[in-house]
Amino acid sequence: MTHNPLAPSWLTEPADANALVPGLWPRTAxxxxxxxxxxxxxxxxxxxxxxxxxxxxxxESEARERAVEVRQALQTAFEPLGAQAHVYYAGKALLTAHVAQWMIEAGCRIDVCSGGELGLALAAGVPASEIGFHGNNKSRAEIARAVEAGVGTIVLDSFQEIERVADAADAAGVQQAVRVRVNSGVHAHTHDFLATAHEDQKFGIPLATAEDAVRMIRSRPSLEFRGLHCHIGSQIFGAAGFAESAARLLTVHRDLLSDGPVPELNLGGGFGIAYTSADDPTPIDDLAAAIADIVRTECERLDIPVPDVAFEPGRAIIGxxxxxxxxxxxxxxxxxxxxxxxxxxxxxxxxxxxxxxxxxxxxxxxxxxxxxxxxxxxxxxxxxxxxxxxxxxxxxxxxxxxxxxxxxxxxxxxxxxxxxxxxxxxxxxxxxxxxxxxxxxxxxxxxxxxxxxxxxxxxxxxxxxx
Structure with missing residues (x-):
């Protein structure tokens, strides 16, 4: 066969253009x-x-089975460390009432990032306690609705949100569990990652200011601090980026333990999938084992207990x-x-x-x-x-x-x-x-x-x- 010079170097002309490339299609295709x-x-x-x-x-079978596979892989990897792994399906990937129900039935929680996604999840019958609420500019109305509904955790994206969520919880007469989204300086995509001192992006707060944010949270009785949260990128192959990010987060996590409990660490999502014949994503069992080993090693180095962990895969489940x-x-x-x-x-x-x-x-x-x-x-x-x-x-x-x-x-x-x-x-x-x-x-x-x-x-x- 003659190579077409217009084809990119990664694309190989197939012997049979009818063949379905393994790993790209649902397993029933x-x-x-x-x-x-x-x-x-x-x-x-x-x-x-x-x-x-x-x-x-x-x-539907592919979506349900994949949700179970991802959850079981992460839970199996962290269970020997005495830690629970919680999987939040990232609703931004695809959120419908049926999809939300499939994810809950598969043992996952739901991550939302807007009032609309929250409303859909609640209308679909997702227990509010099983929902995590993200977003870099949550309105006061969205925050109040989430707090009043009993949302499990709210991810705080700025110092202003600390006060807004605390005020909403005070008004509702409840204590609201929160995480703090931080920028670790690690950017990951596919098999490459870049580690820097600072990040120039709209999400989260600098890791260097995390202790100030947690002090502010702990000063408000209406807030319960659950832990740090970080998202390092999307379509990630391999665990190298997670290794660098976890090392940075767990160092701050250790320092925060001196003033109170830090029960969780949320490492985000971004696990990649195959879109073309050239893509070779890391199998979820291997990725889960590698991340668990990273967390165990860092906790041993810092002489701290392994915390419960949370992840937010979306594409890896539904893509x-x-x-x-x-x-x-x-x-x-x-x-x-x-x-x-x-x-x-x-x-x-x-x-x-x-x-x-x-x-x-x-x-x-x-x-x-x-x-x-x-x-x-x-x-x-x-x-x-x-x-x-x-x-x-x-x-x-x-x-x-x-x-x-x-x-x-x-x-x-x-x-x-x-x-x-x-x-x-x-x-x-x-x-x-x-x-x-x-x-x-x-x-x-x-x-x-x-x-x-x-x-x-x-x-x-x-x-x-x-």
Whole structure:
């Protein structure tokens, strides 16, 4: 096979462009006898015919099983150290009533970061005591609602929030458990991390000021200090970044013990998943064991007990469970000049785009794609899956291979879209946000209804009564 010079170095032309790359798709994903993709025992064409496209498909079994696997891996790793591990599912990745219920039934708690996410979790029946509330600018109304509802912990992001949460707890006549979000100076992404003295970001307070913040918390009887919290990044492979961050946090944790209890340490989330064939995320059992060993080693060095720990994975639980189905509308071979001559990239435009997956436009995030409606014997062609929006940056899949005979009417599936796709969706160009369909054991059900044109224009006050 001839290498297309337009392909990035990490992308290898597949021997079979129909094959589903292991680790990217839900474990139930397979090709049926007819060559069509099935997920959770449900045929892709049947899903498109019933619910239209684009459509977010969530493998319910994958989501539930992954939540249990992540929780058990962390609990198993820390139990020999005499510490409990609490897993908060990061609702910002994807939060619906059904997803929240799946997470609670899997033994996880729920992390929210806005009044809307809090309201959804409560409406879904999540016990308030099982909720952690994040956010760098929580309003007084949001804080009061969280305190009055009995939210388990509130993560304090600034000195002003200490007073605001304390005042709300005083007004409600309760003692509110809180954590303090600090900046450790560690930034991690994929397999790289950078350690600095200071961080220039909107979240948290400098680690050097943590003791001042905790003194202020302990001076207010309406607050209960639970521990420090830190988030070092997203899509992290390996434990090196966690090692440096934990060492820094536990040093301050030790100093705080001299004036009172510090029962917990929250190390955040950010565990990575595979989006392409080049990604090699650390298995959760290995990652959990490595982090537990880091915490044990640091606590021995500092001569302190191992605290209970908390984690906030979102993508690592729900990401792989999601597949987005699109229908191809047009195809267009584009000839490009290269240093070695010319090369062709095939553009396939689909009926969605940056309104249902903003990550490629925002971060140049890479995704993968496969034909979902049939199997093809055509040779692989380098493709770019484009959206239908009026933006040149409206790309769903930047680089992958599909059979070269992909044509209008074909369905394509983009895996690993369970996290941060629906959550970031918009109505750009007046496209309605797609529905979310849960599949399991051959059955499909709507868990979030899609938006219609009527839904969109109904909000326009200029059309009242028309």
């Amino acid at each position: 397979e090709r049926g006898e007819s060559g069509e993709l099935t997920i959770g025992g449900v045929n892709a064409r049947a899903l498109a015919d019933e619910f239209g496209t684009p459509v977010y498909v969530i493998d 792989r469970a999601g597949v987005t189905l699109y229908e191809v509308g047009t195809t267009k071979p584009v000839t490009v000049d290269t240093a070695s001559g010319t090369a062709v990239r095939l553009y396939a435009s689909v009926d969605g785009g940056m309104s249902d997956n903003a990550r490629p436009a925002l971060y140049e995030a890479e995704y993968s794609v496969r034909l979902a409606s049939r199997r093809s014997s055509a040779a692989p062609a380098l493709v770019r899956i484009a959206g239908k929006h009026c933006e040149s940056g409206d790309i769903v899949v930047l680089n992958d291979y599909l059979p070269g005979d992909v044509e209008p009417g074909d369905l394509v599936g983009v895996p690993a879209t369970g996290a941060y796709c629906w959550s970031l969706a918009s109505n750009y160009n007046y496209l309605g946000r797609p529905p979310i369909i849960a599949v399991r054991d051959g059955h499909a059900r709507i868990i979030v209804r899609g938006e219609t044109e009527a839904d969109l224009v109904a909000r326009d006050a200029g059309l009242d009564g028309r």
